[in-house]
Amino acid sequence: MSNLDAPISMVRPGVIEFGAGVAERLGTWAKGKGYRRVLVISDAFNASRAALLGLAGEVSVFGEVKAEPDTGDLDRVLAAAESANADLIVGFGGGSAMDLAKLAAVLSGSAQRLVDVIGAGRVAGPRRVALAQVPTTSGTGSEAGIRALVTDPGTRAKLAVESIHMLADIAVIDPTLTFTVPPKVTAATGVDALAHCVEAFTNRKAHPAVDIYALEGARLVGRYLARAVRDGGDAEARAGLSLASLYGGYCLGPVNTAGGHALAYPLGTRWHVAHGAANALIFPHVLAFNTPAVPDKTRAVLEALGLPSSDKIGSVFEAAHEFCASLGIEMKLGQLGVPADDLRVMADDAFAIRRLLDNNPRDLSRADILAIYEAAY
Template identity: 75%
Template sequence: MPALATPIGLVTPPRIEFGVGTAARAGAFAAGRTSVLVIADAFNAGRVDLLELPGRVAVFGAVKPEPDTDNLDGALAAADAARPDLVVGFGGGSAMDLAKLVAVLHGGEQGIRDVVGAGRVAGPRRVGLVQVPTTAGTGSEAGIRALVTDPATRSKLAVESVHMLADLAVVDPALTFSVPPAVTAATGVDAMAHCVEAFTNRKAHPLIDLYAAEGFRLVGRHLARAVRDGGDAEARAGLALASLYGGFCLGPVNTAAGHALAYPLGTRWQVPHGAANALIFPHVLAFNAPAVPEKTAAVVAALGGPASADPAAVFETAHGFCAGLGIEMRLSGLGVDRADLPTMARDAHAIRRLLDNNPRDLTVEDILAVYEAAF
């Protein structure tokens, strides 16, 4: 693990508005803009008025879960028609990721395949970017990464660039009050996974540990409350803050094996990202425990279990936490075909940008064993 003196950089939006009732501050920020394009899913497209955006506002309301390059092409076509000087991502991570990509690709000479990887986006960005999350999970409002699926290969295309950093992030927990319990549970565990995977990462750093540890503690304290009562403002705010902190973790440290093993569930079987991460989370936490025992014990304690790094005890606590929220914890229950597990294992093993961060090495056989145990 890197020492305290190891150089690291933390990039966050220059302005963050946080708290119940802050949604309209997106509109105040947009004052003076001539054309605004909102990138949203169908539900949030119907409540754009909450942002109080001024002037000419166009809405691309067709963002789908696990968006692919075709979905991105549709959003870029909407940008060509609207010719915005401000793009607003309004929704979960899918909407915010597409908003990032539209903001840097619209009007330029680069396409999505020109920018895959780190630092390949040509800058500076021509339009403003505001991110307004409506779930508490991805932390995408605070980050510099975006993901879309390549439908031909069923793999994720990952883009990383400081040019995708929002000018403003508006985190209004009230926008999450209507999120159903099942989605609240899954996205909440996703936020926790961001923090835990950064905390136990080979690139973990005390600067990021501060946010990561508080993030998973917030989830342990507030997620069950928000699942029970979606209108619990304090619980919703706790999850929104945890998600934001998770976003802070992703830039300098990023996730590890948990997300690598979750991605094939989304790309091959269209399992929502949060649900996939929640199902995989206990298995990878237990697998990694021998490599990071003290940090694992801190995670387990935050989930209400004994501060142990014994893999069996770790798994029991983490699995019980997730299952207690009503999350489906069997791959078979999500419709995954057992015959596809070896292909999924090979796909996950190829995601080196994440697996190389993991505190323990995983072979294809190790990954297949996790999938078999989770089936």
């Protein structure tokens, strides 16, 4: 599958700082830009170490971000942004913190509300405040992207916003910030980064300009994820995963994910399974399912991960499943608190996520989705 002659748009944050110890460069950059009122959006743990960013002036911290944030969480963040009257908003944490920071940056001080901007290209710009992103996990790649997701608690559906106005002015990627991530979270978020790369690589909209990042991201995960799970202080492994996550973020803008993420989302919105863990559990099933449509690319993925090359569905599943299970990832839905009688509703939810399913290289029917959930149970 090659779309070499297809038009593609690629964007990156204006400044990218990458490497051990670069976190404090954010403060230097902000001072040079003259930003004096800063709002840091983070979870409780990262709120306690916001000083590492070297920020000066009036620094407020909203430290109540939780996994899988919903519209109520966004409302609280927007209230904090209004109170801080910030000229710089910083997302400091995992994908949840960075997504909320994106939305706060475009909605604070704007006449638009969330309902007005759901979808692609609906944010009125330019935004009023600057935006910085500092990831503390290696998975989402949200620091490099222009999409943000929050959950509607009423429908339990993900609400997706896509806009060039949510692109960060600066992304500061310091792998040392990920040293404290526990082994199980390291494993799950690492496979999330892998899923971003693989779903873009095998996508109907796949493009050689993105494939190069996707395949190298997969190689980095194959080379370094197990090492980081074994030793969280392995600086080289952490840096490799941080780069893999960034490359996954590069894939999300012009190509995006596909069936794997569509099937993973209901696990988070309905049963609060962490995004990385949900994607890791689903990953082998969808990779194997898609094999007949993209056999050459599937072989390339397995080779990148250091796994036996194959274009047979059963062999692909076994290799990918063992890769994830060997990292200590829970690979059974039933062990994550998901009740068997909810699988049909989850299949309905996943089948409705056309913005992702329509990217999948092989059509996934509702029956196919239910069969995957049942196999994963």
